[in-house]
Amino acid sequence: MLNADRHNLIIDLLKRRGSVKLKDLTELADSSESTIRRDLAELEENGLLKRVHGGAILTQARTIEMSMVEKSVKNVREKKDIAKLAASLVKDGDCIYLDAGSTTFEMIDFLIGRDVTVVTNGLMHVEELVSLDLNAYILGGKMKAKTKAVIGGIAMENIANYRFDKAFIGANGIHLNDGYTTPDMEEALLKRKAAELADETFVLADNSKMHHSHFAKMFDLEEATLITDYINVEEKEIWMKKIDIMEAEK
Structure with a gap:
């Protein structure tokens, strides 16, 4: 060649x-x-x-972010597998935070019929949750047209009223030194606050997010459990906490 x-x-x-x-x-x-x-x-x-x-x-610019529509058509199978595993961790009676994002959105179908309460900052998420008769709350605040995510000061005030058994959060970049990152600082702050208010925090991300670093840091790797589809064999031991769907299925 x-x-x-x-x-x-x-x-x-x-x-x-x-x-x-x-x-x-x-x-x-x-x-x-x-x-x-x-x-x-x-x-x-x-x-x-x-x-x-x-x-x-x-290589990509640290502040560039795809729209929700663009995200939703990438790595669809991997996202569904990750979402299914994440949903299996939810127990009846749990109060959970579902972050706006394409992978967390895929969790909703796997929560049908469950006795759970969901708080989200995703417009698409709350519409889907309500249509499926799931108990759902949406944060108030500024709506991002591109990603349909609610962010900003009002959202930060709203979320402080809740406490979560588990928080499921998306990330645009996962880096050994920079931790979990996203292009938008306001969104990063909200994700960080959700993690602080949860007993357990899980980051849902397919392998295309590995080694990327974006503008705004959410939190360090050890502050959440990563649920992913695959990590290079040579690198598996260096991630602080993770659940790999390939291992979970064994």
Whole structure:
């Protein structure tokens, strides 16, 4: 395979997955590990990706955020699997916080028929919860048109009135040094407050969020349990707390 063809293959995979593994690239490109490493180095020099241990991630601006519609069509199967596992942790009688986001939204179908009380800052979430006859409250405040999330000072005041058995929170970036991050500072503050008000906090994120870091920090890795679909084998032991659906199904 020519250099240009390999480069196009790598970038195409990154656009679809958000991250790629060195092992997968060597197999797909039918090339040696040293060749792929050189390709990744060249692409990184051109600002097209960032190399990480065992592969590469797509570079992106720290303040850019996809809309709810854009998020909802990415990694759908992985999000549903993560959501199903997260919902299995909810007990009848629980009061939970469901953060606005595409992966937390997928939890709702798995809560049907359950005796739970849900507080959310997601407009799409509360509409779905109510339509399915689930007991739901929505925070008041400023509505983000792009993500349908309620944020701001009023939302911070509202959420202080609740206490949660569990909080399920989405993240745009997960980084060993930077912790859990998101592009919007106001949204990060609300996520942090929800975690403080919960007995247990879970972050729901598919593997495309790994190694990314965005503008606003939510909290450190050890402050929540990560529920994800897959973590590189070499990295599994360095995450503070996690539930991997591949391990949970064994």
